[in-house]
Amino acid sequence: MGFYDPTEVRDNCGFGIIANVNGEPRQGLISTAVKALDRMQHRGGIGADGKTGDGCGLLLQMPEQFFRQFAEKKGWQLSKKFAVGMVFFSRDNDKRETARQLIEQELQRETLAVTGWRKVPVDNQVLGEGAKSSEPVIEQVLVSAPPGWRKKDLERRLYMARRRIEKLIPNQEELYISSLSSLVLVYKGLMMAADLPAYYADLADSDMKTSICVFHQRFSTNTEPRWPLAQPFRFLAHNGEINTIRGNRQWAQARAYKFQTPLLPDLQDAKPLVGLSGSDSASLDNMLELLLAGGMDLFRAMRLLIPPAWQGDATMSDEMRAFYEFNSLHMEPWDGPAGVVMSNGRHVACSLDRNGLRPARYVLTRSGVLTIASEVGIWDYDEQEVIEKGRLGPGQMMAVDTYTGQIWYNDEIEDELKQRHPYKQWLEQHRRHLIPFERSHADKLGQRLYDDETMQVLHKAYLYSEEELQQIISVLAKDGQEAVGSMGDDTPTAVLSKQPRLLYDYFRQQFAQVTNPAIDPIRERHVMSLSTIIGREHNVFNEASG
Secondary structure: OOOOOHHHOOEOOEEEEEEEOOOOOEOHHHHHHHHHHHHOHHHOOEOOOOOOEOOEEEEEEOOHHHHHHHHHHHOOOOOOOEEEEEEEEOOOHHHHHHHHHHHHHHHHHOOOEEEEEEEOOEOHHHOOHHHHHOOOEEEEEEEEOOOOOOHHHHHHHHHHHHHHHHHHOOOOOOEEEEEEEOOEEEEEEOOOHHHHHHHEHHHHOOOOOEOEEEEEEOOEOOOOOOHHHOOOOOOEEEEEOOOOHHHHHHHHHHOHHHOOOOOOOOHHHHOOOOOOOOOHHHHHHHHHHHHHHOOOOHHHHHHHHOOOOOOOOOOOOHHHHHHHHHHHOOOOOOOOOEEEEEEOOOEEEEEEOOOOOOOOEEEEEOOOEEEEEOOOOOOOOOHHHEEEEEEOOOOOEEEEEOOOOEEEOHHHHHHHHHOOOOHHHHHHHHOOOOOOHHHOOHHHOOOOOOOHHHHHHHHHHOOOOHHHHHHHHHHHHHHOOOOOOOOOOOOOOHHHOOOOOOHHHHOOOOOOOOOOOOOOOOOOOOOOOHHHHHHHHHHHHHHHHO
């Protein structure tokens, strides 16, 4: 694979959503989404053959009527609640048959009935040589749920079945399940965006209708195109990078035992809950899928994963600050730059990270069509039909409930979230604070806790150097703030050092420095601390002068 490193899979893409606010399914939304993808072709890589793309695709609200009509023609009986799995098989007959049997076995283990398999009609003549060489065999499995099951019940058991299948066949080139759901369906691949409906005949079928379309055009800077890495994933599509991805994955591993819910009593069987390889976007999708399967709603899940810069926002209410502080105790942010579009089959939403370095602009028309995309001009709407235009700001979220026709703006989402539970009361009752110096008892001020001899012993035991005492501890004590310095570290790594080092010195923090627009230290003060701003400006100066 040459310079390819699977642990460094990141991308910078074009993305968007188009939805009929009143929930009426239309075939026109699909053709409009394809046109939008085609106009964002500049955001995707193109192979030397001129036909192999970096990956593009659509995530649709489940077109139930389309599959009921197909089942009726086949003489199959679909239950009231059913699901469809979009499966990428190996071209090897034996591996494909083994994977098919495993899928049926695990679904039947969940008391789900495999109604039948449908070979997805495709035309690989539109593919380039690169895409064709790795093209999977694509089939759909139709799954019927027992009577009385709700869609949420079905989703949870499908999730567990799929995770067991993925653990038994971890090689995505042998088996990859793009989607397995009663709520959504994913069509994606390495074709050019304009050729998406030419490759997937379903997307050009007049009977294929949806009220939600999430679309994505992938551009990867350091990875080879792969069918499984094309987006959207099972619930979301992502533009940007998750620069904290290694920490997010490791924390997901470390905290796996804490993820418990009576809705999924066997959840621990699904570990690892977040993919440790593949793209950062795929791991983010894994975590969102986990939270949704565990009973969390889309709004809370996304505010937990990608919160705004609440710490430095002086305009935020105490109740909203308590909500974010409570969430921060349970999960670290998946830090961008990130723009995310997503759908759970009912809601469709877009969210930006706290810096807002990935644009998202929206247009709402009189006919009830809402579009949010990474750029304007992706489809030809009539300006006279426009009711509202705008853009999402840093840390903001916007959503549509296609069941009720309600458009949720950022303030409305936050007002709804902060009222669900008494977060402020919980924090006041259970949070413990260090006592500030000015609140200490007068008789304690000016008194030393340790004499010189004891202090030297403690300094030696915890390996405090003279530099740390003077440059860091002294600044904290005198000024009450963190010391400001550059990123440079010219000390030997612990394993090569001749000096005694603490155990945690043998572990290094990975620092991500990405090529984003310069941050205005005044306008963005609520996003970054003063030391971060000074450090960033210092390093920008060094790079420019170096």
